[in-house]
Each structure stands twice: as structure tokens, then as C-alpha cells.
Amino acid sequence: MPTQRSHLFIISLLGALSVISPFAIDMYLPAFEQIAAELAVPPTVIALTLSSYFIGLALGQVFYGPLLDRFGRKRPLLFGLSLFVLASIGCALAPDANTLIALRFVQAIGGCVAQVASIAMVRDFFPAKDSARVLSRLFLFIAVSPLLAPSIGWVMVAAAGWKSVFLVMAFIVGVVLALVQFLLPEGHKPDTSISLKPGPILAEYLVILRHPRFATYAFAGALSFAGLFTYVAGSPIIFISGFRLSEGTFSIIFAVLAVGFIGASQVNVLLLRWATSETIFLRALLGQVVTAIVFVTGAGAGWWGLNETLALLFVFLACIGLTNPNASALALSPFTKNAGSASALLGFFQLGFGALISVGISAATPHDSFPIIVILAVTAVCGLVVLLVGRRAAAVVAPEESAAPSEPHDEVEAETSPKRSGEVPVAPSGEAA
Structure with a gap:
């Protein structure tokens, strides 16, 4: 033992x-x-x-x-x-x-x-x-x-x-x-029954993707989460190239802003005692959109200095700290037997959206961070649109339409139980964990 x-x-x-x-x-x-x-x-x-x-x-x-x-x-x-x-x-x-x-x-x-x-x-x-x-x-x-x-x-x-x-x-x-x-x-013996053929693997992913609940919250959450990747890729341009801060000062600022994301993800555990994941996700995404619109409007007008930029980014990242775990939990809630594949597909969308969208940072100039701020706003707004369009279809899917028909799942319980929604472990950065 x-x-x-x-x-x-x-x-x-x-x-x-x-x-x-x-x-x-x-x-x-x-x-x-x-x-x-x-x-x-x-x-x-x-x-x-x-x-x-x-x-x-x-x-x-x-x-x-x-x-x-x-x-x-x-x-x-x-x-x-x-x-x-x-x-x-x-x-x-x-x-x-x-x-x-x-x-x-x-x-x-x-x-x-x-x-x-x-x-x-x-x-x-x-x-x-x-x-x-x-x-x-x-x-x-x-x-x-x-x-x-x-x-x-x-x-x-x-x-x-x-x-x-x-x-x-x-x-x-x-x-x-x-x-x-x-x-x-070695914690897991090799299992030769697991197929590595592209056909069966892709077929399972396609079944998962067709589930309205997964599609809605995976895509909306990934667009929200793309703001974090955009910030990480763009932060050296904003602070070192734009505000001409030293590398040491930048590392301190990066750590302080990370507290917003990390702290909000911990506060989410407390909020789930009083509200469902659906409610928290919607309100946090709305907050992310409002913050991004204020940010991009003021940046275009030249209103924001270093302090205002720090404050707005802190709030923006805190909103992502709330949207990320709840979107992930909601997207994965219909799945039991194929939860591993659903989790992998969710991670693919979260990281893939962030990667592709952060490529847009190359359009910025070394001393102009405005395109980066525009990307933050566009991804947040697109995430809200996806949620508003898809959440009604996601809410009315019957349990038997789950991507794992052989494994009955109580959809109503997933909708109404904050504790269950919050139990799915999700990593930041990435990742998700």
C-alpha cells in the first residue's frame, strides 16, 4: 500500500x-x-x-x-x-x-x-x-x-x-x-483495445461536437478564454514596448494581473454556493464585454494611461477567471463514458481559438497596442453572441440526446446543481487543468 x-x-x-x-x-x-x-x-x-x-x-x-x-x-x-x-x-x-x-x-x-x-x-x-x-x-x-x-x-x-x-x-x-x-x-497498463485509427477517433469527436450544450459553452467559453491568450502574447508589447517599462517592472505587473485571474477562479467556488454556473458565466461574460468596450473606446480616444490600463486589464482577466471554469463545467456536464474525449476536444478549442486569435497580434506595431485591445473586445463580444444564440438550444436538449446514449445522464441536475457544475477540474492556461 x-x-x-x-x-x-x-x-x-x-x-x-x-x-x-x-x-x-x-x-x-x-x-x-x-x-x-x-x-x-x-x-x-x-x-x-x-x-x-x-x-x-x-x-x-x-x-x-x-x-x-x-x-x-x-x-x-x-x-x-x-x-x-x-x-x-x-x-x-x-x-x-x-x-x-x-x-x-x-x-x-x-x-x-x-x-x-x-x-x-x-x-x-x-x-x-x-x-x-x-x-x-x-x-x-x-x-x-x-x-x-x-x-x-x-x-x-x-x-x-x-x-x-x-x-x-x-x-x-x-x-x-x-x-x-x-x-x-506505471499507473496504467497499456490497453491494446484502444483504437488509434483516425476514423473512430474523429467519429467520437464529431458526436460530441454535435451536442448543442457542448457546442454552445465550448465555443462561447473558448472565445472568452481567447482574451487570456491575447493578453499573454500582447502584454510585453503593451508594457515593455508601449509604456517603456523595464523587464523587472513588467514581471511584477504580470504577476499582479495574474492575481485577478487566479483570485476570481477561487471566488467562483464561493459563488457557486448561491448561483448556478449558467448565471455566473452569463454575468461574467457580460462584465468582460463591457470592460472590453470601455477599454477599446478609451484606448482609441487616447484616454488611458498606465494606471487605467492596469485597472481595466485586471477586471478583464478577473471576468475570464469566472467564465473559464463555468463554461468548461457546463460544456462537459452531459458526458460520462466519453468525458475524456470531450475534455480533450474542449481543450483543443480553448487553446486553438486562443492560438489563432493571438496571431492577430502580429498586426500591431511595437509601439501601438490598440490592435491588441481590439482583439480583446472582438473575442469577448463574439463569445457573448454565441452564448445568447445557442443557450436556448443547449437548455432544451433532452437527456437521451446526450453524446453518450449508453450512459444515462440527468440533464436537469446539471442545470440546477451549482456544486456539480463546479466539480469539473479545469486548468488555467491552460490551460486548462
Whole structure:
């Protein structure tokens, strides 16, 4: 029987796995200007290295789920971590911006498995009654990453240049790789009955996508969540290039604004005692839209300085902290047997929308953040439109129309039980967790 010490080790290792991608996203943000100067491109082009990472994360969500079930947890995990290490070294040696953008995509394909596997292994190593507690601990690891990663990155950039960030990533993940190889037990035996043929996998995803409840809340939530990716990709342009702040000051501001997103996601747990996920999601999305419209109107008129920009971004991110967990819970609520596939498809849309929309940041100039603010407003408004159009169809779907007809599901309970809606674990950044 596993001891308390072995449980602590496994939780710590799962926590280390779960923050690989968040650190890979946030740690090099203070280096944008330095990378752009050395590679002789505008910072807006370097923002595409974030977009390519997001695209890699989105695609990896879809592919790693079946692989982790078919081959067990360790083999895909070892492959992905090895790929991440090699791609990180390649990023440090990249001779130009296009190579760096491409290698960041490869890095994300490798790193994505760590996040997917860490969630899956919670069920492998811990009884169902302890899953929520363990997932909460993993969320704390993820929540701390945007507070620490930019500051750590700034110290490394100041001491040894931007390339050191990627070399340190390679070293740390290499250590995690060794721990997985030699100390982590295999929590799931390979299952050869799992099909890896594209046909059955795509067919299941298509059935899920056709469910009105999933489609409504997945798309509306993904458009809302795209604001977070746009902010992450655009924040160095807004604060370092636009307001001419130092990398150290930027890392502090990034951490403070992250508190808005993280804090609101925790407040959501309390709000679910008095309101349903549907109510919270609608009102938070309305707040996000109003904040974005105020932001883009004032920015176009030249009204907002640094303090006003900070305040508006804090409120905007806090709204996303409320929309994200509730949209995810509502989208997944009709599914039982195929919850894993539904979760993977949801993650694909969240990360994919954010990646594609954040590409628009390349249209900004190094000293004009207005296009970034416009993207924040457009995505929020589109998310509200999707919700208002689709929520009536999502509400009237009968239980037997669920994407898992062999697994009866009480749709009414999902509609009226705030506790159930709030129980689906969702990671930020990403990810979702």
C-alpha cells in the first residue's frame, strides 16, 4: 500500500509535470525585446512564438489522450519530455525568428503530454474520493507559475541573456524526465483495445461536437478564454514596448494581473454556493464585454494611461477567471463514458481559438497596442453572441440526446446543481487543468 511519503512524491512530480507548459509560456516573456533585437525582427513577430506554442498545445490535447490509454502513461510521457528537451535546446540555438517559431511548436507538442498525463495519473494513483483534493493541489502548482515564471525569466535574461531561459527549461525538464523514468511507477497498463485509427477517433469527436450544450459553452467559453491568450502574447508589447517599462517592472505587473485571474477562479467556488454556473458565466461574460468596450473606446480616444490600463486589464482577466471554469463545467456536464474525449476536444478549442486569435497580434506595431485591445473586445463580444444564440438550444436538449446514449445522464441536475457544475477540474492556461 502506498505510503504518505510516496503519495507526497507522486503529487510533487505530477505538480512539476503540470507546470512545464505554463513555465514555457510565461518564463521568456521579459525577453521579447532582447530576442527581437538579436534576431532583427519587431517584438510583434516574436509574439508568434507564443501563438505557435498555443497551436502545438491545442493539437497535442487531441492526440495524447488515446496514446496515454493505448501505451500506458510512461512511454508517451518519456517521448514527449525528450522532444521538449531537444526542442528547447534548438530554441536556444535558433538562428532566426522563423526557426524559433517552428521549434516552439515542436516544444509544445512535446510538453503537452506532461499536462495531459498529470491529470490522467491522478486517477491512476489515488482513489476517487481523493481526486478533488489532489487536483486542487495541482491547481496550486499551476496558479503559482504566472506569479513566478516571468520573474525567474527576467533574472536569467539579465544575468545570461535570453538563450539561457531555454537552456534552463531543457535542464529542468531533463531532471523531471529522469525522475519519471527511474522513480515514477506505471499507473496504467497499456490497453491494446484502444483504437488509434483516425476514423473512430474523429467519429467520437464529431458526436460530441454535435451536442448543442457542448457546442454552445465550448465555443462561447473558448472565445472568452481567447482574451487570456491575447493578453499573454500582447502584454510585453503593451508594457515593455508601449509604456517603456523595464523587464523587472513588467514581471511584477504580470504577476499582479495574474492575481485577478487566479483570485476570481477561487471566488467562483464561493459563488457557486448561491448561483448556478449558467448565471455566473452569463454575468461574467457580460462584465468582460463591457470592460472590453470601455477599454477599446478609451484606448482609441487616447484616454488611458498606465494606471487605467492596469485597472481595466485586471477586471478583464478577473471576468475570464469566472467564465473559464463555468463554461468548461457546463460544456462537459452531459458526458460520462466519453468525458475524456470531450475534455480533450474542449481543450483543443480553448487553446486553438486562443492560438489563432493571438496571431492577430502580429498586426500591431511595437509601439501601438490598440490592435491588441481590439482583439480583446472582438473575442469577448463574439463569445457573448454565441452564448445568447445557442443557450436556448443547449437548455432544451433532452437527456437521451446526450453524446453518450449508453450512459444515462440527468440533464436537469446539471442545470440546477451549482456544486456539480463546479466539480469539473479545469486548468488555467491552460490551460486548462
